[in-house]
Amino acid sequence: MKTLGIAPLLRGLSFDGEKGDIVVSRDTVENPQLVCSPDELEAKFTKGVRSVMVEGEGGFLLGEDYDDAVNGTANAPKASGRAAVVNNKVCVVTGGAQGFGEGIVRELIKNGAIVFIADMNVDGARKLANELNAEAGRTVAFGVAVNVTDEESVHKMVGEIVQTVGGIDLFVSNAGVLKAGSVKTMTLKDFEFVTDVNYVGFFLCTKHVAPVMELMNKPTGKYFTDIICISSKSALEGSNKNGAYAGSKFGSVGLVQSFAKELVTDNTKVNTVCPGNFFDGPLWSDPDRGLFVQYLSTGKVPGAKTVEDVKRFYEAQVPMNRGCDGEDVTKAILYSVEQKYETGQAIPVTGGQVMLN
Numbered sequence: 001m002k003t004l005g006i007a008p009l010l011r012g013l014s015f016d017g018e019k020g021d022i023v024v025s026r027d028t029v030e031n032p033q034l035v036c037s038p039d040e041l042e043a044k045f046t047k048g049v050r051s052v053m054v055e056g057e058g059g060f061l062l063g064e065d066y067d068d069a070v071n072g073t074a075n076a077p078k079a080s081g082r083a084a085v086v087n088n089k090v091c092v093v094t095g096g097a098q099g100f101g102e103g104i105v106r107e108l109i110k111n112g113a114i115v116f117i118a119d120m121n122v123d124g125a126r127k128l129a130n131e132l133n134a135e136a137g138r139t140v141a142f143g144v145a146v147n148v149t150d151e152e153s154v155h156k157m158v159g160e161i162v163q164t165v166g167g168i169d170l171f172v173s174n175a176g177v178l179k180a181g182s183v184k185t186m187t188l189k190d191f192e193f194v195t196d197v198n199y200v201g202f203f204l205c206t207k208h209v210a211p212v213m214e215l216m217n218k219p220t221g222k223y224f225t226d227i228i229c230i231s232s233k234s235a236l237e238g239s240n241k242n243g244a245y246a247g248s249k250f251g252s253v254g255l256v257q258s259f260a261k262e263l264v265t266d267n268t269k270v271n272t273v274c275p276g277n278f279f280d281g282p283l284w285s286d287p288d289r290g291l292f293v294q295y296l297s298t299g300k301v302p303g304a305k306t307v308e309d310v311k312r313f314y315e316a317q318v319p320m321n322r323g324c325d326g327e328d329v330t331k332a333i334l335y336s337v338e339q340k341y342e343t344g345q346a347i348p349v350t351g352g353q354v355m356l357n
Helices: 003-013 038-044 066-071 099-110 122-136 151-165 188-217 243-266 291-298 307-315 326-338
Strands: 022-026 034-036 051-054 058-063 090-094 114-119 141-145 170-173 225-230 268-275 346-349
Touching (some): 003 058, 022 066, 090 151, 114 151, 188 243, 291 307
Parallel strands (some): 170 225, 268 346
16 A cells, blocks of 8 residues: 555544544654554554554554644644534635635634645745744644646655545635636637636645545544535626636536535535635735726726725625625635535625526
8 A cells, every 4th residue: 555545544444423632743753653564554553543554564653733742742632512613624725825716725724624735836835834834833734735637646645644634524625816808709718717726726626635535534434524615606697707706606517416425425515615705815905916806997897986996886796795705715614524415516605696597
């Protein structure tokens, strides 16, 4: 068995009814509590073991959170009830260094999660992780590089996460791009760019994350894990002159439903959250290139004289009179994780702008 298969298995063997221990891979471990061959691991491992040497594979340190695992301590923050939905669970957020992704990262950490911030902007991801770790006084975040359209990059990301903490409890496929344009004029290059990130990227991430989750479930058959695609209200209704984006998001809902039916045998739930517009993010509010500035300069909003006029115009289209934010989306994510009896769903978080029937 390869090392990257042993760590998720150890997480499954240490399952406490909600999650497994964090498992940190090492080349060797001094004075391990358990020494065994790969074939003996499942039979010889007992809960509470904190260090393991697997012959021919390497060493593994276990603990309730990352710091406890590497330091041999037992200081991980405790939580119970609804406050424990993601407490000390391993979460990954692609596109997590900015925008919606950053908001989700921050909210998950507020709820006790250990979060990998996966982004092409790895320097930004690591800077954010360092900031969050300093604020927490513990290791709660890691930055990791990924290009979700590159299968080798996705494979490498998953391998790095497994080496660092042993597995993944919640994978949030958030990375996405938008290029608006008429079907009459949009270039194939732009269309494919949007589709590759929003649709193919979700497929590639699920392809490489799902086997890790399967291994975590293997020992008990009771270890629930989650894959959540952050889609858009444009996955629920078409978007004028924005077909590439809406089409990729509609397509992702089809993937969610299909993956949900397949992965349910591994206790992996697959859902999607469909947020409304994040008006405070760079897509809309960037002072130079944001949509508010563009719409003001092109006169798209009749009578608008300032960026604030444009913003108010779009906020007024939402029954709750504001845009969506990271906290709104994270509450839907937490619901998806906590609810063990639901998979394959598209959850709108649009302030009432889109209502299902």
